[in-house]
Amino acid sequence: MAEPLTLNLFQQQAANRRKSWFLVGGFLAFFLWLGLGGDLAIWLATKDAAAVGEPAYRHRFPWVGLGLSLVAFFLTMDVLRNGGKRVMKGVGAGELTDPQTPEERQLMNVVEEISIASGVPVPRVYVVSDPDPNAFVTGTQPLEAHLAVTSGLLGILNRDELQAVIAHEMGHVKNEDTRLMTIVAGLGGAIIILRDGLVRGFLRSGGVRTSSRRGGKGGNPLVVIVVVVWLLSWLLAPIIVRLMAMAVSRNREYLADAMAAQYTRNPAALADALAKLESHHQPTKAISTGVAHLCIVDPTGRLANRREGWLASLFGTHPPVAIRVARLRAMAFQNQKRAG
Amino acid sequence: MAFIVVLAVVGIWFVVAYNGLIALRNQTANALKQIDVQLKRRHDLIPNLISSVQAAMDFEKDTLQAVIAARNGAVKAAAGLDPQHVKASAAAEAQLTGALKQLMVVVEAYPDLKATSNMKQFQEELASTENKVSFSRQLYNDTATQYNTKQQQFPTNLVAGFAKAVPAELWEIEDAAERAVPKVDFRRGG
Numbered sequence: 107m108a109e110p111l112t113l114n115l116f117q118q119q120a121a122n123r124r125k126s127w128f129l130v131g132g133f134l135a136f137f138l139w140l141g142l143g144g145d146l147a148i149w150l151a152t153k154d155a156a157a158v159g160e161p162a163y164r165h166r167f168p169w170v171g172l173g174l175s176l177v178a179f180f181l182t183m184d185v186l187r188n189g190g191k192r193v194m195k196g197v198g199a200g201e202l203t204d205p206q207t208p209e210e211r212q213l214m215n216v217v218e219e220i221s222i223a224s225g226v227p228v229p230r231v232y233v234v235s236d237p238d239p240n241a242f243v244t245g246t247q248p249l250e251a252h253l254a255v256t257s258g259l260l261g262i263l264n265r266d267e268l269q270a271v272i273a274h275e276m277g278h279v280k281n282e283d284t285r286l287m288t289i290v291a292g293l294g295g296a297i298i299i300l301r302d303g304l305v306r307g308f309l310r311s312g313g314v315r316t317s318s319r320r321g322g323k324g325g326n327p328l329v330v331i332v333v334v335v336w337l338l339s340w341l342l343a344p345i346i347v348r349l350m351a352m353a354v355s356r357n358r359e360y361l362a363d364a365m366a367a368q369y370t371r372n373p374a375a376l377a378d379a380l381a382k383l384e385s386h387h388q389p390t391k392a393i394s395t396g397v398a399h400l401c402i403v404d405p406t407g408r409l410a411n412r413r414e415g416w417l418a419s420l421f422g423t424h425p426p427v428a429i430r431v432a433r434l435r436a437m438a439f440q441n442q443k444r445a446g
Numbered sequence: 447m448a449f450i451v452v453l454a455v456v457g458i459w460f461v462v463a464y465n466g467l468i469a470l471r472n473q474t475a476n477a478l479k480q481i482d483v484q485l486k487r488r489h490d491l492i493p494n495l496i497s498s499v500q501a502a503m504d505f506e507k508d509t510l511q512a513v514i515a516a517r518n519g520a521v522k523a524a525a526g527l528d529p530q531h532v533k534a535s536a537a538a539e540a541q542l543t544g545a546l547k548q549l550m551v552v553v554e555a556y557p558d559l560k561a562t563s564n565m566k567q568f569q570e571e572l573a574s575t576e577n578k579v580s581f582s583r584q585l586y587n588d589t590a591t592q593y594n595t596k597q598q599q600f601p602t603n604l605v606a607g608f609a610k611a612v613p614a615e616l617w618e619i620e621d622a623a624e625r626a627v628p629k630v631d632f633r634r635g636g
Contacts, residue, residue: 208566215574222480223581265573369581 115367118433121161122361124203129357130286132426133350137178137293140343141171150329156262178411181299182292186285187247197393199232199254209260215273217253223369224276229314238390239263239383242401243275246285253279256393262377262386270366270376271383272401277365278400287399290354294347301340348421355399356422363430364437373437380434384427399423458537463602468611470593472527477586481617484578485524485539491575492517492546495568499549502559504599509552516545517632529590536617539579546572583617590614 144166152165174397177256194201205211214231221228229243229251239259245251262269276286339346367373383403404424424430498511503510516538523538550569559565594613597606 208563208570211567212570212574215570215577217583219577222484222578223584225585269577305559371584 115364115437118364119361121281122357122364128358129354133290133365136346140297142168144170147329147332147336148228151331174296175200176292177379178296181295182228182289185288185292194232194252197235202231202233209320212265213260216272219274220273220369224280226276226279229279233257236390238388239386240403240405241271241275243278244284244400248279252277262382267379268377270370273366273369274362274376274402277362280365282362284400287355290351294351296358297343297347297385298383300440301343304340352421354421354426359424363434367434367437373434377434380427397410460605463605464609467597467605467611470543470596471611474590474593475587478529479526480582481586482524482527485584487515488579489521491571498564498568499553499559502556506552513545516542518599530612532615532617540619586618590616598615
């Protein structure tokens with residue numbers, strides 16, 4: 107993969123999409139391993155035990171994998187169905203139905219413009235009264251997207267910059283990032299819930315473990331390896347899940363930036379807007395961590411996203427603003443080069 | 447047996463390719479309709495704009511006349527808009543864009559007029575409409591290019607005749623009118 111700073115916006119989009127598939131695929135593979143790996147271990151163990159002649163239970167059906175998938179499914183469905191409205195109620199956002207002030211009118215105009223450019227239906231627009239300049243979208247289908255901006259954002263950006271920020275958010279809508287991140291969060295949540303249950307179960311009886319150990323003694327080191335790796339995976343699951351989810355989130359931010367550049371054909375405006383948002387940051391009360399990954403810049407501990415150390419960038423929902431700005435400037439440069 | 451399988455595969459491919467072309471043709475037509483909607487908005491905005499600046503700029507008759515003439519030409523051109531004939535409309539709209547830019551430059555010379563809230567709102571509406579026109583043009587050109595490419599590519603080009611697919615005209619910007627910097631007369635009003 108070429109260095110992103112030499113790519114134009116379409117090449118950057120393609121690169122981001124490839125990486126996204128890779129990341130989501132890795133996440134799903136890990137999820138399946140956590141469920142089906144356990145089934146594999148138990149199956150191997152009980153098979154050996156049965157061969158030795160113990161009247162043991164034989165594991166023929168992947169109950170662990172199925173159980174984990176079901177929990178994830180119900181968690182995700184619940185959020186997918188009610189997420190959007192809950193979030194807007196949670197931040198106390200007022201819907202903008204009848205724009206009065208010039209600022210509100212401009213906001214509605216800009217949203218309509220980007221809706222045309224992106225081919226996404228006009229979303230419902232909300233204004234959150236909060237001095238911290240930020241914007242985010244929720245809603246799991248392009249048809250019922252909810253877009254919110256803070257009053258602080260309207261105050262500091264000019265028309266082109268506001269347009270760029272809205273275009274970034276509409277890029278999230280077009281890419282169905284809310285749905286993607288909801289599913290990622292649902293899978294992660296299921297893992298955490300089951301992990302707590304499993305850990306407690308192991309501590310109390312160690313039922314499965316003893317039988318597998320007995321099976322291991324029967325002369326199959328494969329069982330031991332599978333069980334150890336599987337248990338280790340569960341032990342580290344929360345941190346691995348979080349790291350993967352954040353990697354997906356950061357990747358989608360780059361993609362939304364590139365989508366904004368495509369809609370407005372003005373990547374420099376988004377770069378300017380990001381720089382302004384960074385320098386005008388104020389602590390926010392209205393926006394919770396739950397929607398952090400759908401904001402234009404991280405509303406919470408923006409410090410994690412501001413530092414450029416590798417550890418800080420591993421845990422951020424957003425890539426460092428400096429790098430996003432650099433990539434956008436590269437797009438602007440490539441645009442100019444093409445125009446002559 | 448093998449023959450039947452091959453026939454079935456070719457048949458399925460034919461249906462998919464044919465339907466793909468029809469879908470793109472309708473998307474192209476729809477994208478053009480979107481431009482049409484925005485052009486109407488733009489055309490409707492202009493009489494209001496003229497009437498609100500007329501009183502203040504009574505002696506700028508030429509500039510106002512140019513806008514009105516360009517607007518009427520654009521309205522006429524928009525009547526015959528379809529994916530095979532967009533050139534006339536594109537040229538007329540470019541003319542109108544040039545005339546409007548000229549008008550806005552002239553407005554700059556009237557600080558009192560510029561400061562009115564009415565005028566500010568008009569400028570916002572005008573900026574927004576211009577953006578909407580250019581974004582819908584962008585969407586149309588992207589869709590039309592996709593449609594044109596599809597019907598020329600092998601093997602879809604074999605189906606293009608059946609689907610009655612004809613290349614759509616792109617909405618090109620008239621360089622002279624759209625990109626030219628309007629002349630500014632610094633003596634006036636200064």
